Amino acid sequence: MIRVAVDAMGGDRAPETEVAGAVQALATMPEDVAIQLVGRSAAIEAELARHPGADRGRLEIHEAADVIGMGEKPLAAVRKKPNSSLVVGLTLHKTGRADAFLSAGNTGATLAASTVLLGLHDGVERATVATLLPTGSTPVVMLDAGANLDCSARELVGFAYLGTVYMRDIMGIATPVVGLLNVGEEEEKGTAIVREAHQLLKNAPVHFVGNVEARDVYAGVADVIVCDGFTGNVALKISESLVDMIETLASGAMTAEVSRRLDAAEYGGALLLGVKGIVIVGHGRSSATAVENAVGLAHRFSVGRLVERLERGIAAIPVSAT
Amino acid sequence: MIRVAVDAMGGDRAPETEVAGAVQALATMPEDVAIQLVGRSAAIEAELARHPGADRGRLEIHEAADVIGMGEKPLAAVRKKPNSSLVVGLTLHKTGRADAFLSAGNTGATLAASTVLLGLHDGVERATVATLLPTGSTPVVMLDAGANLDCSARELVGFAYLGTVYMRDIMGIATPVVGLLNVGEEEEKGTAIVREAHQLLKNAPVHFVGNVEARDVYAGVADVIVCDGFTGNVALKISESLVDMIETLASGAMTAEVSRRLDAAEYGGALLLGVKGIVIVGHGRSSATAVENAVGLAHRFSVGRLVERLERGIAAIPVSAT
Numbered sequence: 001m002i003r004v005a006v007d008a009m010g011g012d013r014a015p016e017t018e019v020a021g022a023v024q025a026l027a028t029m030p031e032d033v034a035i036q037l038v039g040r041s042a043a044i045e046a047e048l049a050r051h052p053g054a055d056r057g058r059l060e061i062h063e064a065a066d067v068i069g070m071g072e073k074p075l076a077a078v079r080k081k082p083n084s085s086l087v088v089g090l091t092l093h094k095t096g097r098a099d100a101f102l103s104a105g106n107t108g109a110t111l112a113a114s115t116v117l118l119g120l121h122d123g124v125e126r127a128t129v130a131t132l133l134p135t136g137s138t139p140v141v142m143l144d145a146g147a148n149l150d151c152s153a154r155e156l157v158g159f160a161y162l163g164t165v166y167m168r169d170i171m172g173i174a175t176p177v178v179g180l181l182n183v184g185e186e187e188e189k190g191t192a193i194v195r196e197a198h199q200l201l202k203n204a205p206v207h208f209v210g211n212v213e214a215r216d217v218y219a220g221v222a223d224v225i226v227c228d229g230f231t232g233n234v235a236l237k238i239s240e241s242l243v244d245m246i247e248t249l250a251s252g253a254m255t256a257e258v259s260r261r262l263d264a265a266e267y268g269g270a271l272l273l274g275v276k277g278i279v280i281v282g283h284g285r286s287s288a289t290a291v292e293n294a295v296g297l298a299h300r301f302s303v304g305r306l307v308e309r310l311e312r313g314i315a316a317i318p319v320s321a322t
Numbered sequence: 323m324i325r326v327a328v329d330a331m332g333g334d335r336a337p338e339t340e341v342a343g344a345v346q347a348l349a350t351m352p353e354d355v356a357i358q359l360v361g362r363s364a365a366i367e368a369e370l371a372r373h374p375g376a377d378r379g380r381l382e383i384h385e386a387a388d389v390i391g392m393g394e395k396p397l398a399a400v401r402k403k404p405n406s407s408l409v410v411g412l413t414l415h416k417t418g419r420a421d422a423f424l425s426a427g428n429t430g431a432t433l434a435a436s437t438v439l440l441g442l443h444d445g446v447e448r449a450t451v452a453t454l455l456p457t458g459s460t461p462v463v464m465l466d467a468g469a470n471l472d473c474s475a476r477e478l479v480g481f482a483y484l485g486t487v488y489m490r491d492i493m494g495i496a497t498p499v500v501g502l503l504n505v506g507e508e509e510e511k512g513t514a515i516v517r518e519a520h521q522l523l524k525n526a527p528v529h530f531v532g533n534v535e536a537r538d539v540y541a542g543v544a545d546v547i548v549c550d551g552f553t554g555n556v557a558l559k560i561s562e563s564l565v566d567m568i569e570t571l572a573s574g575a576m577t578a579e580v581s582r583r584l585d586a587a588e589y590g591g592a593l594l595l596g597v598k599g600i601v602i603v604g605h606g607r608s609s610a611t612a613v614e615n616a617v618g619l620a621h622r623f624s625v626g627r628l629v630e631r632l633e634r635g636i637a638a639i640p641v642s643a644t
Contacts, residue, residue, distance in 0.1 A: 002620075002621050002624045002625065004620045004624075021611065021617070022614075022617065024611065025618065028614065029617065029621065033617065033621050035617065070508060071506070071508030071509075072510075073510060093599050093600070093601075099620070099624040100599075100620035100621070100624050101601050102601070103601075110601065118599040118601070121633050134567070135567065136567060136570050149505065150513050150514075169631045170623075170628060170631060181556060183551070183552060183555040183556075184393070186392060188394075191471045191472050192472075194552075214556040214557075214558070215559035215560070215562045215566075218560070218563040218564050219563060230505060230512070230516075230553065231553055231556050233505040234503060234536040234549075234553050234556060234557050235556050235557070237537035238536035238539055238557045238560060239560060239564050241539050241540040241541060242540050243564070244541065245456070245457065245540040245541070246568070248458050277416070277422070277436065278421070278422035279412075279415075279423050279425075279436045292350065295326050295328070295343070295347040295351065295355065295357065296351060298324075298326045298423075299326065299355055299422070301422065302422050306492060309491045311444075
């Protein structure tokens with residue numbers, strides 16, 4: 001029997017969503033799955049009452065009186081709330097009473113509690129959140145995906161190891177290609193930390209392909225995308241945001257429409273703000289149409305007296321714009 | 323006449339793309355547009371020869387023998403190459419011989435050269451690259467979009483001012499809403515710099531709505547999205563990458579397919595790597611199906627002995643995974 005402990009209090013609509021999901025899982029998954037719902041029993045029972053067909057024989061409830069909120073400081077919250085659904089659920093896993101644990105709650109707290117309670121693999125200095133992203137073919141793993149906001153170069157290298165092992169030994173890719181998410185392919189690009197990580201990765205025992213720009217992520221140029229958690233979170237969630245927008249706009253001609261809207265060719269390029277002039281920065285990959293439109297943009301800004309209007313607007317701000 | 327100086331040597335396929343775009347622009351835009359192609363005259367002329375119909379009357383070539391490459395250090399390159407297309411083109415603008423300048427080349431160099439040559443607005447400490455992103459309704463401006471990789475909290479606040487003025491005075495939004503791109507809505511979230519910026523923005527004379535998660539960017543919850551350039555670059559370019567993938571997969575049922583692939587419900591959640599256990603981190607917004615699938619994931623990992631295999635894989639790495 002595989003017992004999965006579920007933090008029933010974790011998500012934004014907990015425990016409703018967690019309970020419904022658990023019930024669905026039991027109905028559709030192999031007989032050897034059991035679920036432990038961890039949280040406030042009364043609330044969980046109330047939700048379960050709405051699912052009379054639930055297979056209660058494979059469903060346990062584990063009381064946990066406390067909840068760690070999304071805004072709480074991870075480590076402090078974990079220490080302060082030993083009776084939280086997060087700590088109780090992880091303890092079930094730690095003590096072998098559960099085979100796995102899942103939470104849709106505070107990611108940082110989940111990482112911190114997992115590190116403290118479960119411990120790290122030997123040789124691992126920092127745990128990371130790995131997320132699979134789809135591509136045209138096999139998915140790529142991005143890590144960190146939102147838990148470790150500030151990462152040292154050494155930690156980024158650690159993520160490369162973890163991702164390599166994961167893609168090789170779990171996903172079955174013989175020699176996973178590792179890419180460092182960066183703003184350009186050249187090794188001089190990026191922040192000081194990313195540049196340092198690049199140098200370390202060049203000499204690390206992974207198949208390092210170099211920097212990978214975000215525009216190549218979904219093309220699958222690397223199997224493992226390494227980045228700090230702030231960047232990873234943004235990359236992941238903005239993708240979701242984009243798909244949401246696509247669906248909203250959607251129906252039929254949607255691709256073309258979204259593409260048109262997103263395409264550099266439409267907006268022509270990015271504008272430098274803050275300089276006394278009209279400066280548009282196109283993409284390296286600009287098409288002729290993009291250049292054409294950038295000219296149009298420049299024209300519009302010039303006719304519209306962009307510089308003067310910005311100058312006025314900035315001058316009108318009470319404190320200086322710094 | 324509106325004279326637009328175009329860095330003909332900037333993009334990845336320069337000058338071919340730049341010349342073709344300029345020719346297109348002249349053919350389709352108002353008669354009051356003139357273009358100055360800046361770069362190696364011979365190469366530009368060779369490209370122009372392929373466009374016999376080009377309106378040469380509104381097209382000038384300005385010789386610039388040097389080119390600043392994508393990999394060059396911005397400020398050093400600008401200082402070292404006074405005869406680069408970038409510096410020559412910007413000088414045309416600075417001296418009033420051109421009304422605008424555009425380049426698809428090295429963004430950092432364009433920013434640096436613009437700052438040095440054109441100067442900053444009074445009260446502005448640092449220029450920024452602003453990019454428009456589409457939403458279901460009016461576009462939002464994201465800044466910095468890739469030029470200033472490391473930003474102080476004060477600089478982020480400066481971007482908020484610039485974005486506010488731009489959206490109000492140029493885009494016509496009466497009271498632009500400013501959001502700080504972050505990994506969570508709570509003000510305790512984020513890196514030290516982002517948290518500091520949050521506090522500064524609360525007291526700044528802009529309409530600050532608080533933190534905005536990347537998943538809400540395309541929903542248009544803010545008119546101005548403030549972030550450092552590394553994050554902005556990734557957010558922007560991964561969006562392009564995603565649209566590219568959509569188009570590749572596309573034809574008809576593509577939305578559903580892409581959505582299915584990207585949706586947290588499909589992959590169930592993110593996996594913590596590095597801890598001795600199976601820990602899946604779902605999204606705060608997880609649906610019941612997402613929870614169900616996360617259970618399935620946990621099940622699969624457990625059956626597949628994820629922990630042991632990872633442990634083995636990490637142990638097999640020559641140097642420690644840190």
